[in-house]
Amino acid sequence: MDIVQAIVLAIIQGITEFLPISSSAHLILVPELLGWQDQGLAFDVAVHVGTLAAVLAFLRKEIQQIVPAWLVGWNGFSWNIYGHLGWLLVLATIPVGLFGLALDDFIEANMRAALIIAASTLVFGVLLAWADRKGEQNTKQLESLNWQQALIVGLAQACALIPGTSRSGATMTALLAMGFSRVASARFSFLMAVPTIALAGLLKGAELANSETAINWGILALGATLSAIVAFSCMHWFMRFVERVGMMPFVIYRVILAIVIIVVLA
Numbered sequence: 001m002d003i004v005q006a007i008v009l010a011i012i013q014g015i016t017e018f019l020p021i022s023s024s025a026h027l028i029l030v031p032e033l034l035g036w037q038d039q040g041l042a043f044d045v046a047v048h049v050g051t052l053a054a055v056l057a058f059l060r061k062e063i064q065q066i067v068p069a070w071l072v073g074w075n076g077f078s079w080n081i082y083g084h085l086g087w088l089l090v091l092a093t094i095p096v097g098l099f100g101l102a103l104d105d106f107i108e109a110n111m112r113a114a115l116i117i118a119a120s121t122l123v124f125g126v127l128l129a130w131a132d133r134k135g136e137q138n139t140k141q142l143e144s145l146n147w148q149q150a151l152i153v154g155l156a157q158a159c160a161l162i163p164g165t166s167r168s169g170a171t172m173t174a175l176l177a178m179g180f181s182r183v184a185s186a187r188f189s190f191l192m193a194v195p196t197i198a199l200a201g202l203l204k205g206a207e208l209a210n211s212e213t214a215i216n217w218g219i220l221a222l223g224a225t226l227s228a229i230v231a232f233s234c235m236h237w238f239m240r241f242v243e244r245v246g247m248m249p250f251v252i253y254r255v256i257l258a259i260v261i262i263v264v265l266a
Helices: 003-016 023-034 041-058 060-072 081-110 114-134 147-159 167-177 182-209 217-244 248-264
Strands: none
Touching: 003 023, 003 041, 003 217, 023 114, 023 248, 041 060, 041 182, 041 217, 060 081, 060 182, 081 147, 081 182, 114 167, 114 248, 147 167, 147 182, 167 182, 182 217
């Protein structure tokens, strides 16, 4: 891949990873629309590392509270509120880990078609609109999240293995539908991204280690750096935007995107 393709795809990954519009759909569709070859596994790993670095930096204060509290809680098997939140993140990550390991090859081979991406983009966009409208007056914060709700959010995240669904969109939809505020929903979705992106990166990294593909380290470094900068900026913007405006602009975008996919690619 050339430098222009690397820049474009890294920016797309950085923008779409944490917005409710599906990064996987965009990374599949943009190369197809522009006639580019597949960017390859190595580049996918690089931009995932970039977005992981971005969310770690953005949530550094929360992570510095959650991780030590979770570890300290093993001494006496007693966890404070941050340790409890750590357990909820572990629980919420289990479904996507299990389904990802079981269905990764099937999804890669059968669910990257334009009509499937269009359908999931539209259906989950409508669900997001319903949840956001229902949740306009939501006030629940993460302190009230319980294990049943965390598991539901985890199952919603597993649905995002289908291209076009959006990991952040599915998780925020579930949280909004259960009464959590827009900001709380977005923050927990971002927290869930840490173990999820890390697991996906490890899986792809293992595949890359077993492949014999030549690696352009300069392109990978560019992709990782650019995706990290864009993702970090995007999270800052999104938290302010969603509190004031809500999810409807993203719903409208998803509907338009689904129509474009059907008309142009299906």
